[in-house]
Amino acid sequence: MAPSTILAMRYHGEPKLSLEAVPVPALRPGEVQVKVAFCGICGSDLHEVYHGPLTCTCPGHPHPLTDETLPAVLGHEFSGEVVALGEGVESEGRLKVGSRVCIEPVISCRDCDACREGDTPLCDKQIGLYGYSRAGGLAPYVNVAMTNVHVVPDNVPLDVAALAEPLSVAWHAVAVSGFQAGETAFVLGCGPIGALVTRVLVARGASAVYVSEPSPVRRAIAAKCGATAAFDPLEDDAVGLVREATGGRGVDIAIDCAGTQRTLDGAVESTRRKGRIVMVALWDKAVKPQVEMWALMGKERILTGSSCFNARDMRQVLAALSSGQIVVDDLITQRIALSETFDKGLEVLRQDPAQVKILVDLSKEAAE
Numbered sequence: 517m518a519p520s521t522i523l524a525m526r527y528h529g530e531p532k533l534s535l536e537a538v539p540v541p542a543l544r545p546g547e548v549q550v551k552v553a554f555c556g557i558c559g560s561d562l563h564e565v566y567h568g569p570l571t572c573t574c575p576g577h578p579h580p581l582t583d584e585t586l587p588a589v590l591g592h593e594f595s596g597e598v599v600a601l602g603e604g605v606e607s608e609g610r611l612k613v614g615s616r617v618c619i620e621p622v623i624s625c626r627d628c629d630a631c632r633e634g635d636t637p638l639c640d641k642q643i644g645l646y647g648y649s650r651a652g653g654l655a656p657y658v659n660v661a662m663t664n665v666h667v668v669p670d671n672v673p674l675d676v677a678a679l680a681e682p683l684s685v686a687w688h689a690v691a692v693s694g695f696q697a698g699e700t701a702f703v704l705g706c707g708p709i710g711a712l713v714t715r716v717l718v719a720r721g722a723s724a725v726y727v728s729e730p731s732p733v734r735r736a737i738a739a740k741c742g743a744t745a746a747f748d749p750l751e752d753d754a755v756g757l758v759r760e761a762t763g764g765r766g767v768d769i770a771i772d773c774a775g776t777q778r779t780l781d782g783a784v785e786s787t788r789r790k791g792r793i794v795m796v797a798l799w800d801k802a803v804k805p806q807v808e809m810w811a812l813m814g815k816e817r818i819l820t821g822s823s824c825f826n827a828r829d830m831r832q833v834l835a836a837l838s839s840g841q842i843v844v845d846d847l848i849t850q851r852i853a854l855s856e857t858f859d860k861g862l863e864v865l866r867q868d869p870a871q872v873k874i875l876v877d878l879s880k881e882a883a884e
């Protein structure tokens with residue numbers, strides 16, 4: 517069991533985080549208490565902290581599903597061990613004290629058509645997320661609804677399991693594209709999500725994966741992830757090179773992980789007739805990109821978006837990590853202590869293009 521008070525990394529709506537003593541709430545029915553092992557820092561955290569609040573809700577406007585507001589304990593990519601069970605969890609039989617788990621962070625109503633069909637991120641209500649709308653994993657302990665908890669296979673270490681969350685985002689984007697083994701793909705932008713999308717495509721049998729990325733360091737990461745070729749969109753005509761590499765035909769799918777007008781145009785133009793284009797990047801709500809409708813109609817291309825992921829994606833990702841179909845150990849680029857989350861975590865991720873996944877190792881904090 518957790519102590520009554522813990523030190524957690526909180527966000528108050530200013531561009532910083534602070535380590536603060538917070539009470540641990542009583543476990544509610546259907547929840548488990550997780551002793552956090554590792555928590556990843558992500559581009560969404562950067563958006564929230566430097567440009568937010570965006571997902572977190574402000575005082576006076578509590579989240580409709582969680583009733584919570586800022587300040588928020590951040591952290592939505594985490595793994596750990598179950599240390600206590602709320603009422604009704606034991607009888608369900610899936611989780612016990614000592615279970616090694618990772619978290620599916622989407623909080624949805626679990627009652628609308630979308631939720632009943634397993635499309636929890638597409639819920640009719642305003643969805644919430646652990647780490648924004650409820651306390652997350654940048655803390656030694658966190659209470660999580662059992663419906664948001666997945667058991668990690670025995671042979672998957674907990675540091676790797678913390679990457680199951682962003683990997684599921686990538687997995688879902690590939691699933692939304694309708695990708696089939698043997699197809700060709702173009703990934704635009706090779707930040708952390710682009711890198712994971714590339715690795716998922718390679719692991720799932722793409723015949724070629726082309727990447728467009730202006731940073732040379734990140735083009736090297738694309739190569740490490742198995743990209744067939746990585747182009748510099750500032751120096752080269754990346755779309756022209758993709759078309760050339762596919763014999764003029766165009767790729768079967770394009771996944772935009774950058775989210776600019778230029779990458780959106782490139783994603784559309786690089787695909788074949790009836791090609792599929794998926795937007796996985798986050799856009800500022802004020803930005804309204806243009807889509808060349810003739811480029812869609814004239815070739816019957818399909819443009820869609822990918823939103824978070826669902827339980828099935830995370831189950832498939834955990835199975836792929838367990839079988840060795842996907843390896844991500846080499847994409848953990850830093851391990852830091854909880855107290856270093858801002859200075860050595862967010863600040864470094866913001867400035868250093870060589871970072872893929874920075875993990876907060878909660879066991880490092882024990883030295884304090």
Ligand SMILES: [Zn+2]
Binds near residue numbers: 557558
């Ligand atoms: Zn994330």
Ligand SMILES: [Zn+2]
Binds near residue numbers: 627632638
């Ligand atoms: Zn719902």
